[in-house]
Amino acid sequence: MPEMPPPTPIGLTPYLTIRGGRGHEAVAFYKRAFGAEEMFSNIAEDGERYLHGRLRINGAVVFFSDDFPEFRAGAPATAPGGVTFHLQVDDADAWAKRAIEAGAEVTQPISDAFWGDRYGQLRDPFGHAWSLGSAIKG
Helix, strand or coil: CCCCCCCCCCCCCCEEEEHHHCHHHHHHHHHHHHCCEEEEEEECCCCCCEEEEEEEECCEEEEEEECCHHHCCCCCCCCCCCCEEEEECCCHHHHHHHHHHHCCEEEEEEEECCCCEEEEEEECCCCCEEEEEEECCC
16 A cells, blocks of 8 residues: 555645656755755656655645646646745745755845845746745844
8 A cells, every 4th residue: 555645734735846857856955945854755656756745844834746747638837827935934044045055046135124024035946936034133
């Protein structure tokens, strides 16, 4: 019998689709960039692609899988969507540095925001947008 995933948490859970069969690369990136912990994974019959996986990032659960165009009805959207994943962290500068070193692209540099956070935005190598915020220490 295949391994069963942990129960799905109640509430909103983001689900990332990783295009181009790059799921293993994505998991490695999220571990390096955001300290992700891989909670569960199920590899497809091809032995390569993630059929379903779960990461814990900064206390939150994120689901993910590789893209499976052979199961999709209709054409996929090719442009990134309008979703940004926000991480409220202890030190936005340190988290951004780690993510950039892991391969993220800066789309808005970390700076002091008017609402009292150090805040900035990144794009991961898979096209997903991330924002980072931490309270300004003072």
